[in-house]
Amino acid sequence: MTAETPQSISPAGAPLLHVKGLKKHFPIHGGILKRQVATVYAVDGVDFDVFPGEVFSLVGESGCGKTTLGRSVLRLTEPTAGEVQFDGTDIIGLPVDELRRLRRQMQIIFQDPFGSLNPRMPISDIIGEGLLAQGLTDRKARDKKVEDALETVGLRREYTRRYPHEFSGGQRQRIGVARALALEPKFIVCDEPVSALDVSIQSQVLNLLLDLRRDFNLTYLFISHNLSVIQYFSDRVGVMYLGKIMEVGTVDDLYRNARHPYTIALLSAIPDPDPRRRQKRLVLKGDVPSPVAPPPGCRFSTRCWLREQLGNPERCTTEEPELRVISTGHRVACHFEDRITATTVADRVAAQSVIDTAIAAPV
Amino acid sequence: MTETLSAPAPLGSPPAHEVLLDVRDMKTHFKVLDGIVPAVDGVSFSLGRGQTLGIVGESGSGKSVTALTIMRLLDIPPAVIGAESEVWFDGREILHMPLDSMRRIRGKDMAMIFQEPLTSLNPVLSIGEQIGEQVRLHLKVSRHEARDRSIESLRSVGIPSPEARIKQFPHEMSGGMRQRVMIAMALSCEPKLLIADEPTTALDVTIQAQILELLKVIQQRTGSALLLITHDLGVVAEMVDHVVVMYAGQVVEQGTANEVMLEPKAPYTMGLLESIPTAEKRGGRLSVIKGVVPSPFHLPPACRFEPRCPYAWDLCHEVAPELYPVVGSGSGRRARCHLHQAAGESRRVAALELHADAMRVGRGLKEDPA
Ligand SMILES: Nc1ncnc2c1ncn2[C@@H]1O[C@H](COP(=O)(O)OP(=O)(O)OP(=O)(O)O)[C@@H](O)[C@H]1O
Ligand SMILES: Nc1ncnc2c1ncn2[C@@H]1O[C@H](COP(=O)(O)OP(=O)(O)OP(=O)(O)O)[C@@H](O)[C@H]1O
Ligand code: SF4
Ligand SMILES: [Mg+2]
Ligand SMILES: [Mg+2]
Numbered sequence: 118m119t120a121e122t123p124q125s126i127s128p129a130g131a132p133l134l135h136v137k138g139l140k141k142h143f144p145i146h147g148g149i150l151k152r153q154v155a156t157v158y159a160v161d162g163v164d165f166d167v168f169p170g171e172v173f174s175l176v177g178e179s180g181c182g183k184t185t186l187g188r189s190v191l192r193l194t195e196p197t198a199g200e201v202q203f204d205g206t207d208i209i210g211l212p213v214d215e216l217r218r219l220r221r222q223m224q225i226i227f228q229d230p231f232g233s234l235n236p237r238m239p240i241s242d243i244i245g246e247g248l249l250a251q252g253l254t255d256r257k258a259r260d261k262k263v264e265d266a267l268e269t270v271g272l273r274r275e276y277t278r279r280y281p282h283e284f285s286g287g288q289r290q291r292i293g294v295a296r297a298l299a300l301e302p303k304f305i306v307c308d309e310p311v312s313a314l315d316v317s318i319q320s321q322v323l324n325l326l327l328d329l330r331r332d333f334n335l336t337y338l339f340i341s342h343n344l345s346v347i348q349y350f351s352d353r354v355g356v357m358y359l360g361k362i363m364e365v366g367t368v369d370d371l372y373r374n375a376r377h378p379y380t381i382a383l384l385s386a387i388p389d390p391d392p393r394r395r396q397k398r399l400v401l402k403g404d405v406p407s408p409v410a411p412p413p414g415c416r417f418s419t420r421c422w423l424r425e426q427l428g429n430p431e432r433c434t435t436e437e438p439e440l441r442v443i444s445t446g447h448r449v450a451c452h453f454e455d456r457i458t459a460t461t462v463a464d465r466v467a468a469q470s471v472i473d474t475a476i477a478a479p480v
Numbered sequence: 481m482t483e484t485l486s487a488p489a490p491l492g493s494p495p496a497h498e499v500l501l502d503v504r505d506m507k508t509h510f511k512v513l514d515g516i517v518p519a520v521d522g523v524s525f526s527l528g529r530g531q532t533l534g535i536v537g538e539s540g541s542g543k544s545v546t547a548l549t550i551m552r553l554l555d556i557p558p559a560v561i562g563a564e565s566e567v568w569f570d571g572r573e574i575l576h577m578p579l580d581s582m583r584r585i586r587g588k589d590m591a592m593i594f595q596e597p598l599t600s601l602n603p604v605l606s607i608g609e610q611i612g613e614q615v616r617l618h619l620k621v622s623r624h625e626a627r628d629r630s631i632e633s634l635r636s637v638g639i640p641s642p643e644a645r646i647k648q649f650p651h652e653m654s655g656g657m658r659q660r661v662m663i664a665m666a667l668s669c670e671p672k673l674l675i676a677d678e679p680t681t682a683l684d685v686t687i688q689a690q691i692l693e694l695l696k697v698i699q700q701r702t703g704s705a706l707l708l709i710t711h712d713l714g715v716v717a718e719m720v721d722h723v724v725v726m727y728a729g730q731v732v733e734q735g736t737a738n739e740v741m742l743e744p745k746a747p748y749t750m751g752l753l754e755s756i757p758t759a760e761k762r763g764g765r766l767s768v769i770k771g772v773v774p775s776p777f778h779l780p781p782a783c784r785f786e787p788r789c790p791y792a793w794d795l796c797h798e799v800a801p802e803l804y805p806v807v808g809s810g811s812g813r814r815a816r817c818h819l820h821q822a823a824g825e826s827r828r829v830a831a832l833e834l835h836a837d838a839m840r841v842g843r844g845l846k847e848d849p850a
Contacts, residue, residue: 178684178685178686179684285772287772315538315539315711315773316538316711316713316752316755316756317538317751317752317755317768317769318772319755319757320755320756320757320766320767320768320769321768323757323766324765324766324768327765342684342685344685345714345756345757345758346757348757348758348759348762349757349758349759349761349762349766350757368762372759382686383685383686385689386685386686386688386689387685387714388688388692388712388714388715388717388718388719389714389717389718390713390714390716390717390741390753390756390758391717391741391742392717392718392737392738392741392742393738393742395717395718398689398693400686400689400690400693401686401689401690402690404654404656404657404687405684420686470638471690471693471694471696471697472636472637472638472694472697472698473638473640474638474690474693474694475638475639475640475656475657475660475690
């Protein structure tokens, strides 16, 4: 058995996916006149590249915009602003029929294995739908491709006539993978593909995704809130907070040398299954603010322990930090990243109260 | 579960004083249209005063039903409780005691926190009314005193400006804040036992960290015992001293957190730990537990894990394993697997070696797991 390594890809050469200044804002309508009363800044100016053959992951808490970003780069939802290039083609300005042709190469595995499969469709139609949309009208040829895809994900060819409710959670997620694979894409957005699964089933699906990447030379944009899964699975990672990327780098950059106060807190929050490594965590205060009214300046400032530790410098709330390069491929959006040392973190952990961690929101 | 606690008292008589909770041969089955679901099928464990115990297991293994049976919160029928089953709490048998005696214990000496606080808080009562009602029911204090106690308990779980907060309704709060309210409510009468069923599963990781740290500090401060139910092995390792692992309605392994997490002895626990992605396994394949959890209507005849077990042999298909003591360990250390009796001796050594390898690199099975 060959070990399937998440190889260290040096981000050189042309990216397969290039994203720049991407924004997706949702209007909120209200009142009798249904006028726009507010805006959800779900994705609010995001830049990143995904290189051929790599797993680029996005991690962040619920509501930070991961799904919206994943859907925007495929134009499954129309971005508000920004650039997306796939294999050198600008897909934002692309006419619908050309976009459809390109879609064949860009697929998505949805977050919810229970909700994303139409319960009234047999598996043959669920997987064959995309092929039909791509113009493969010959039923026989289509069924053959559907069966091949099922086999690739480790399910029986005969399953085509069954319905989603006849399958377990892990099998349904495999069907979702088969649906994405049937079109022989180059690139797949995997939106929380294992979050709804028990650990023993989760490992089956992760192994499958790694096998497929090796066998078909796939590139993944992998979305998850599980930091242990991301560390195991990815080459490079972007940490999102309130619609923005706060830090991006290789797995080693992030897990061994995190430089953003938010990344440091996220990593500290992971419960470790090795009881010998029980340690005091760095606990963040409060909840993530609403994306309808992101804090001015740095979006993380309302919960930032470093800012507090530094005596609340004004700059954090007046000037938005840019995603600056701090070493090759490692970028961080924090004004005071260079003030973080092992001592700052330890001092903070020693000084924090683990009870008063709720922020007094107006009552 | 420690050595001093493990000398079991005979059925029908109370355990030693230092044992707060003693669950004996708990059987909770459900009568449904398709037949009988043996959700909890002969579960025993005990918890000392002030101690912490975790119950882990995957979805459907019977964790919540165990907790709900202890709390007497299940409707009977469809639930059927074993006539021989006993639950001793603070010196009294509570599983078969009259429900109104149980109501005096529940919420006062024994309190529970649920996964989704929104469904367990009353949506039409303010936070203050809910905690106040609970306090007045159990502590016979004046309305005014109940209000003060509610404010105090909200303050103790870190809720800012509790005087104003008590007028709010559950839906006006975030998930993390609601879970704090649940904890405040559960602790308002200073219970001897706190049962927390997946208290952080619905929360984001940074909010989970807040709640877990809070629970730890408060549990230590009040000295109440904690029964923590979770499917997250990381949460168990961080939070509790003793662990019970459940599979298909049975306890398959028990021991201290260190023993179970670092030297698992039941093949199911071994497989679970092997399948968790970790930094060490980066670059290797993850181990897989083949197949799926058995349907409660078609349980394997002998060992319930046998169809999925990489170490199974004939015996496992023929004779149901007991919860055997683990050779060379204290008496609280047990595993439900034939590897741990004389007939399994040679196989045991091989199995533990394979497990150690798998923890280092992961071990793949490329086959249809269905
Ligand atoms: N169609 C929509 N209309 C209005 N708001 C939306 C819409 N879709 C998403 N949002 C909002 O945009 C923000 C980002 O949502 P998104 O689903 O992208 O987050 P996420 O990071 O994927 O979260 P999760 O981890 O919970 O899946 C949220 O505040 C969400 O409520
Ligand atoms: N009221 C009920 N009627 C019938 N069956 C039930 C009932 N409640 C639970 N069960 C069944 O009992 C078994 C154990 O369920 P339980 O809720 O205890 O699992 P669990 O370990 O808590 O799982 P999870 O991690 O998903 O919460 C399951 O097979 C479940 O379907
Ligand atoms: S810019 Fe300021 S508030 Fe933002 S992360 Fe850095 S220190 Fe914290
Ligand atoms: Mg999402
Ligand atoms: Mg449960």
